[in-house]
Amino acid sequence: MPDAPVSRRSFLDKLLFTALATAGVTALSPIPFFLRPPPAARPRRVVLGSSKKFVPGIFELFDYGGRRAIALHDGESLRVLDRHCTHQGCDVAWVAAKSHFECPCHGAIFGQDGSPIQGPNNGPLSSIPHRITGEGDLEVGE
């Protein structure tokens, strides 16, 4: 294709327009990064008080590093569970009357030890590391 003659004026105009477009795109490029919220603070250790208060029927809902969690005694041992459904991450509700968890999104049911009973899931509710301190307190955290 033969080159069409380009006047100096029109060349400079094109150059100017390109500079403007480049500046515009550059200026807008940080926006997608800005919109993504900063990650929540690293989970810290949470002390829930004396481990002796956790007997079957007693539970405590708490936040652990921005995640919703629950501590309860399932009759055999103390459990600390992440309350996010393993299906799509909805917050499961603790139904004290039936001693199980129900997911509000798709009806999955988990037992009080976190094991899946019915409904869509990808395994049991995840357990959060915890220990009993020397003073007998329940401490949650890595």
Next chain:
Amino acid sequence: MSWIEDRTGLRSLIGAIRERLSRPLPSNSGGAVLGSMALFFILIQVLTGALLAIYYVPSWGEAHSSVALISKDVTFGWLVRSVHAWSAHLLVAIVLLHLVRVFARGSYAKPREVTWLTGVALLGLLMGSAFTGQMLPMDDEAVKGAEVAAAYAGEAGMADLVRGGPHVGPPMLTRMFAAHVIWAPIGIVLLAVAHLALVGRHRLHGAENTQGSSPELLRRLTFALLGSAALLAILAFVRPMGLGPPPGASGASVKPMWMFLPVYQAAKWVSGPATLLLLIGPPALLVAVPFLPRRLAVAAGALMLTAAIVFGIWGAAS
């Protein structure tokens, strides 16, 4: 492309705007891009302000930490905030230069009185936005500035109106936030549209009867835009906006933003209702300018400009 054109007329609209912007310029119109630069900074304010609103929490107790989050934790948050703040300073500065230029050339005269008045109202709203915006981060300086503003309003018996209660407290922040993100922006956009429409109608001073077409303005606008963007980027990168300590941290008194320094300095010598005169006098003169005889307007305007510069520098140095 013709599918869109048939349904929206977008191309002919762009063509019409282009034609409008291609009308020949009068001679000596190098400063005619100041208004366009102001418009560019207004658009920057709208965009960056809308972004900051995503993270900002307009609550007396949480505002400061939410701004700290933007500045420290959000990716490019410091940049967005710095651009918003610097663009505000540049915007008011450019509008003041625009005002002085239009005044000096007498371009406000018939038939452009209403154009001038919309411009004066825009300046008022922009300075109001600068003030209310400065309070939103709720650092020590912002809260002290709020006290001062409430005291000024008190001279006019309007302290409650500004504070939203008997003291400077949570209701005032809510009011300043509403003024900053809803009322002032709506007013600014409407007035800017009217201002531009009037400039389009009456054309530039000295170009009323010129004919033909020239790419000069578009070319100059592009340069002005690139220059403004570069200046803004340099300021935001080199001097990112800081965040003061939370309120109550220091006993030091604060100075207002540079644009309020003349009034701040002059107010040291007066008290009571005279303070009110200091606040109402300058805008009243600006409103009166197109209706005064040119000589009187020039004399009063020159006096006010000189006083503003002298008191401003004095206030900054004191």
